[in-house]
Amino acid sequence: MNHTVGVRQAQKQQSRRALLDAGLHLLADQNLASLGVREVTREAGLSPAAFYRHFPDLAALGVALVEESLASLHVMIRSVLTEAGGAEELIDRAVDVIQRHVREHQPHVRFLSRERHGGVRQVREAIDAELGRFAAEVGSALALQPVSKDWSAQDLRMLAELYVDHMVSTASAFLEAQESDPAREQRIAATARLQLRLISLGRRHWQGS
Amino acid sequence: MNHTVGVRQAQKQQSRRALLDAGLHLLADQNLASLGVREVTREAGLSPAAFYRHFPDLAALGVALVEESLASLHVMIRSVLTEAGGAEELIDRAVDVIQRHVREHQPHVRFLSRERHGGVRQVREAIDAELGRFAAEVGSALALQPVSKDWSAQDLRMLAELYVDHMVSTASAFLEAQESDPAREQRIAATARLQLRLISLGRRHWQGS
């Protein structure tokens, strides 16, 4: 549906990609709110005016980056949820997947972490809405597990939010460790596994609210 | 010790305060990285050059704001930790204190939440270092509770970090709810209490790692 195979379209997509990549690269040590149109186009190798052929705003570029970043996150979450196995193996798999995802999509993850509470309302809201959808998805997956037999919808939702928040915290921690001590990464992974084990223990003894 | 009662000093402190307040006010819907010296001095009612009588950088002003913000946070945490009582009442008290703190120190809390992963390295590191100290403090307090009799130091530390991360997430959620639906605040508080209850349940059945 989105093929648009013309040469024209292909070249336009290429420029758009260059702008997104330039933005993502510059946002490694900068905020979206402090980014400049000229800055982005300079990095992308285009003229300033060219930017407006693709986005009306820098906020629009930010929203586009949110969609990109969350698409890959979505794939990651599904890959954890659909795996079956005992609680222990599931925890190990989940932490591994998070760790690898942060490594392989560092710029996107950093962008999300930085702009989640950043100064651009549109972007903030886009991220939060999508994280809410993630929580709903996690909640549905949890409902299918036998451990959640007698759980109310509200309790399932709060558990899902706890998991999502924990995932976000862990990903942020991995991000900071990434560019400093590589040994710290293992400590973070170990801590995250322990925390998930503790939560899992609480789940098994939960008796409703 | 820090009295410096001269008229001169008092007037200087007043200007410094004006700069800090102006910055805090502007950072309500902006990032520190996108803040300008002229912007701050304009809001504070001073000339641009006056800024440099107080701070070398905007980053320095940011660090000063971090110290302010964390001082009040420190008081809050202690007030939760020193209270005694059953697990249930302790949870209720903790969530109440967080909620009130966010309401009463909204600008400071928003600043912390926004700059924790923001674009200014100095500020990021200042916040993270202090949050680490909070976790250590929480860990020490947890060690004194009878529930933690057989817990290893590592397990206590991971529990403390879980609590601190949860507090940060909850505070951020309160912050967003603040300026939208006031009823949402109660939902967030209820969810936070349930999550703490779940963690508390996991604690009671923990058998070491």
Added chain:
DNA sequence: AAGTTCGGCAAACGACTGTTTACTGAATGG
């Protein structure tokens, strides 16, 4: 083959930026 679409460019607009300079005048201290 001729006409149209449209992505990209150079140039120009006024506005705003961080920082330094030399200076003013009130608080300070002998």
Added chain:
DNA sequence: CCATTCAGTAAACAGTCGTTTGCCGAACTT
């Protein structure tokens, strides 16, 4: 009372900024 300190000022510096304009030329349509 006189000399000194020093927070604050106005002015100027050389830049960068976002955005609009008119134009070009290659890709598309017919």
